[in-house]
Amino acid sequence: MKIITASNQKGGxxxxxLLTLLANIFSQQPYNYSILIIDQDSQMSTYKRRQRDLKxxxxxxxxxxxxxxxxxxxxFVKQTVLEVISGTVKKDEKDRAYFKTxxxxxxxxxxxxxxxxxxxxxxNYDPNKSIIDNYDFxxxxxxxxxxxxxxxxxxxxxxxxxxxxxKPSDKDIESTLxxxxxxxxxxxxxxxxxxxxxxxxxxxxxxxxxxxxxxxKFSDLLIKKEITFSNVHLRRRNIYLRITTMMESFxxxxxxxxxxxxxxxxxxxxKKFTKEIEEFLTKVTELPSVLDLVNA
Numbered sequence: 001m002k003i004i005t006a007s008n009q010k011g012g013x014x015x016x017x018l019l020t021l022l023a024n025i026f027s028q029q030p031y032n033y034s035i036l037i038i039d040q041d042s043q044m045s046t047y048k049r050r051q052r053d054l055k056x057x058x059x060x061x062x063x064x065x066x067x068x069x070x071x072x073x074x075x076f077v078k079q080t081v082l083e084v085i086s087g088t089v090k091k092d093e094k095d096r097a098y099f100k101t102x103x104x105x106x107x108x109x110x111x112x113x114x115x116x117x118x119x120x121x122x123x124n125y126d127p128n129k130s131i132i133d134n135y136d137f138x139x140x141x142x143x144x145x146x147x148x149x150x151x152x153x154x155x156x157x158x159x160x161x162x163x164x165x166x167k168p169s170d171k172d173i174e175s176t177l178x179x180x181x182x183x184x185x186x187x188x189x190x191x192x193x194x195x196x197x198x199x200x201x202x203x204x205x206x207x208x209x210x211x212x213x214x215x216x217k218f219s220d221l222l223i224k225k226e227i228t229f230s231n232v233h234l235r236r237r238n239i240y241l242r243i244t245t246m247m248e249s250f251x252x253x254x255x256x257x258x259x260x261x262x263x264x265x266x267x268x269x270x271k272k273f274t275k276e277i278e279e280f281l282t283k284v285t286e287l288p289s290v291l292d293l294v295n296a
Contacts, residue, residue: 001132002284003077005159007142007152009182010175014165014204014234016045019139020243021250022163025274026137026281027063028249033136034124035063040073040155041143042107046245047117053246060096061246064135066120067105073140074154081131081138089127099125137281156186161284164201164227168214176201176218180225196287200280202230202273228280232273237266250274 006015019037026033039046047067054061068076087101098121105117125134140155156162162183166176187197201222203215212233219229234240243250251274254267 002160005140006163009179023063036135037065039067050245057246162199165204199227203233205236206233
């Protein structure tokens, strides 16, 4: 199992959309990876979307989604993943079997602690196996704004790779550059234990030629810092805004559009981006992780 974290201290750069897109593609044909998304963002967008989708769709989800705060996520990746978790097998209102967990999410609202999202459901979990044996990947959606560098470290230290989207604005790039310095510190620390820390970055919501020039200048800097920069820039498209957690594979739709000469530019963008992520994940899966060393 590998932990892939989407992170950038700048909010609104597309982390949630990215992980939903990748889970959509890589949990279905031709990959069929077993994937768990941990939504740590305060808005809980992915988790809320999944709750709506369970009511809209009849199918069993192809990947799982839970929501945890930062502290609970740290415990989860350091301890819980190695365990057979407590819970019971149930059926939902559409007669789909799921594993009812004891996971809950604590949120602070107006200085009052409120517990919500109790007994979160896993639809692809074998209760006879630990988390680490159930999932090929855990995708972690980090909060957009973090209080301090210290709050980042516990999660990033056990992450096998980082996905770092950014948008082509001076504010976004300035914030991303600050965040990169934190990433490089984490990379240096992990190297002491012979652990790699690959980082994949890409331009999100590319609109015009000016954006391309900004991205080119930024990419040169990233390459010097040994950060993989995608050759594919995701444009601002309605299809990404309409993504759900239980829809047909984007890759499958792109292949169908290509066969029918529809949405050619969009289809090529999705297929090329998928290929780059596939190559990145392939390299990551060949590397030892913190969790691999714990089990050794």
